[in-house]
Amino acid sequence: MLEAIERVIFSPEEIQKRVAELGRQIAQDYKNSAAKDPYKRPLLVVGILKGAMPFMADLIRHMDIPLEYDFIAVSSYRNGTVPGEVRILKDLDRAIGQRDILIVEDIVDTGHTLRSILRRLASRDPASLRVCTLLDKPQRREVEVPIDYVGFVLPENVFVVGYGLDYAELYRNLPFIGVLKPEYIRASSC
Ligand code: 5GP
Numbered sequence: 001m002l003e004a005i006e007r008v009i010f011s012p013e014e015i016q017k018r019v020a021e022l023g024r025q026i027a028q029d030y031k032n033s034a035a036k037d038p039y040k041r042p043l044l045v046v047g048i049l050k051g052a053m054p055f056m057a058d059l060i061r062h063m064d065i066p067l068e069y070d071f072i073a074v075s076s077y078r079n080g081t082v083p084g085e086v087r088i089l090k091d092l093d094r095a096i097g098q099r100d101i102l103i104v105e106d107i108v109d110t111g112h113t114l115r116s117i118l119r120r121l122a123s124r125d126p127a128s129l130r131v132c133t134l135l136d137k138p139q140r141r142e143v144e145v146p147i148d149y150v151g152f153v154l155p156e157n158v159f160v161v162g163y164g165l166d167y168a169e170l171y172r173n174l175p176f177i178g179v180l181k182p183e184y185i186r187a188s189s190c
Contacts, residue, residue: 001174004184010152012175015163018151019055019134023062026132026149030065030100033128041127042066043100046092048117049073050172051106054164055134055151059104070094074113086116097125106164107135110142118145135160135177159185 010018030043042065047056049071060069073090101121108114114131122129132149139157154160161167162174167185 001171004171004180005174005178006181008176008178009154009158009160010163010177015151015175015177016058019058020062022132022149022151023059024064026059026102027063027065030063030102038066041099042068043102044096045069045102045104046121047071047104048106048113049090051164051166052104052134054172055106056104059132072117074117086113088120095124096121098127100128101126101130103129103131105131105133107137107160108133108145108147109137109140111145112143114145114147115143134163135165 030038045056045060045063045067047053047069050073053071056069060067070092071090072088072092075087075089103114103117103121105114114133118129118131130148131146132151133147134151136147136150136153137157138153158179159167160177161171161180162177164172165177166172167180171180
């Protein structure tokens, strides 16, 4: 698969170092603000499928606090729907009333996906709702969204793949984040 990559933006070592830092920081923040018995009402980490899966799997192993996790799957406009419109394909398994919720995203681009998810979850009366994203593309933002934890801000406006991020469902299993060579991007998409 390496033949498809033009350049690496974040190496596996850089990613692992930053994810460990983030996990420890998040755990510390929740320890500081936690309810009296975090074993009775543990933090619920909500991963946004499919892209956040590798990031979330690494992140939670650096979080030394009681937690549960679940996933939401959404369809994004990149699959052919209207910008800003997000459809839930898989919802949370259980109610989240009075629970502390941490949403884990792969990348925040225009902000539409995250805003839609935040609105839905906020309406279910959680005790708190925070957001952690591996990557942020602030220069592309179309709607304001609150983000509590960011792994890396992308230094430029590029389409990246790897470590969960796909192009046409491929490249999610790369251990780094990089940019595809133009010849591996079909003229018909994007
Ligand atoms: P938003 O709704 O913020 O515009 O888009 C969020 C979604 O768009 C992400 O969850 C991701 O699926 C996709 N996306 C945005 N930028 C990129 C990128 O650079 N690479 C990949 N692979 N997906 C992206």
